[in-house]
Amino acid sequence: MTTLARSLRFAESEVIAYRRTWRGTVITSFVNPVLFLAAMGAGLGSLVDDGAGELGISYLAFVATGLLAASAMQNGAGDGSFPVMAGILWRKNFHGTITTPIGPAEIIYGRLIWGLARLTFVLVVFAVIAVAFGAIDLGPALLAIPPAVLTGLAFTTCITAWTLTQEDGRSLSTLFRFLIVPLFLFSGTFFPISQLPDYIEPIAYATPLFHGVELVRKITLPGADGSIVTGIPLWAHLVYLVAMLLIGLYLSIRLLDRRIRP
């Protein structure tokens, strides 16, 4: 068997397990993003669009594109945290797996493959709903899926690595409270970064979700001007997110090995 085949075998077992546990993920994966889209985009949006109308596009389109990337982050972060802690501590399935020909690296690759499939599905569903809301057109919405998936996976690998350094699950909800939620709110999802005080803007540029959001908007809203997106080139966002994914991947493999093969 090749590394890829072994990774796929692990991904396959995660799919079998997911068939039993998917109900628990429906709310965060599908329902919450749609509620945000309805409340912020359609509800709040009618107020925003009646006002200054500085954006040049509907606020619904602005929020839908931001939420696509933010939803990818939340799902990706979710994949990198609780299931990983479960594998080493609660379900302990990683410990059993490494007594077979599957090794720690293939557990990480397998989870990434499974995360890729799941994220793609979740985001396509979201994009279709956004199209139904009239937020964006179908073509650009589908074009935005790959950069959004990349954003999600970059979070998956980095948060997997971080989770593997934690003693137990207590710190995981802290992570969501103090990192994921602030990123969700201040990465340009709901308002352009240019609205932030000038001295905070550079901090926003340094955070990962900002790059995901920018990437999605630059692809889905080709006509967007400086009031919506920055002048940072596309490739810079890509480099940032790919680097994040690869660094997280490298660390995850090393940390998992150290954790379960003492």
Next chain:
Amino acid sequence: MSENLVEARGLTKKFDDFVAVDAIDFDIKKGEAFGFLGPNGAGKTSTMKMITTVSPITDGKMTVFGLDPNTQGRAIRSRLGVVPQEDNLDLELTVAENLFIYGRYHDMKKSEINPRIDDLLDFAQLSERRDSRVEPLSGGMKRRLTIARALINDPDLIILDEPTTGLDPQARHLLWDRLYRLKRDGATLIITTHYMDEAEQLCDRLVVMDEGRIVAEGSPRQLIDEYAPREVIELRFQEGEKDGAALKLEGIANRSEILADRILLYTDDADTTQERLHNRGIHPEQVLVRRSTLEDVFLKLTGRRLID
């Protein structure tokens, strides 16, 4: 000529400054049931983890199937069946799915796995539970399923780490019965245990481990013959009388052990020893004569009991 499946020389495992396994030597032959007997913390599980290649060797040399665990771990693991000390079954999944996943990990085709699952569930007496979730199963059933899972790839060597710890007596006997069947069919087993009866019943040959070292090696019979006289008299006394009696035991038996709750006298002739007890005016509340066991061997070798 018997072939060695595992050979270890000076095998050592350290965690920082702590030496879990201290330069041990052993050979495990094809077709035998080999035991590691010792109390908790003796280094048994660390040794198992090195054999299963899930824990790197700190020092010394070991081969499994003639292969090097450091560089050929995957090839070794593809021929092993591992029953860990702590069950790590997937509780959310069904009995059959737990086996199926491991079949896939071992690169088996779906068409090969399904008939194999039928056979293994039959062996583990779980056929009727095939499609039940694992969570509500009893401890004994979960252990049997873990053993069935370890057999999915038809392994050349089966490693069982404390297979019956935590099970009630009936579940233990059912499990032992399954392990006998594997032995009878020619499987090679490695069993760690801190139960002397388990070691006596299942192992053809065993090593006694204590504080990371091997302190004795042989068949259960050889070890008992070598380290413990044939019979043991266990004496229990009324409150406060034990210490007085302990002073009068000089020369009454081959050897005596004074434990917290009782006194053990080791002798080749229990009748004569009992007569001497009576003559010296020692009147225990309760007297039990039994044959020596591996527990007595362990006590003799280490001065401590297997289970505290």
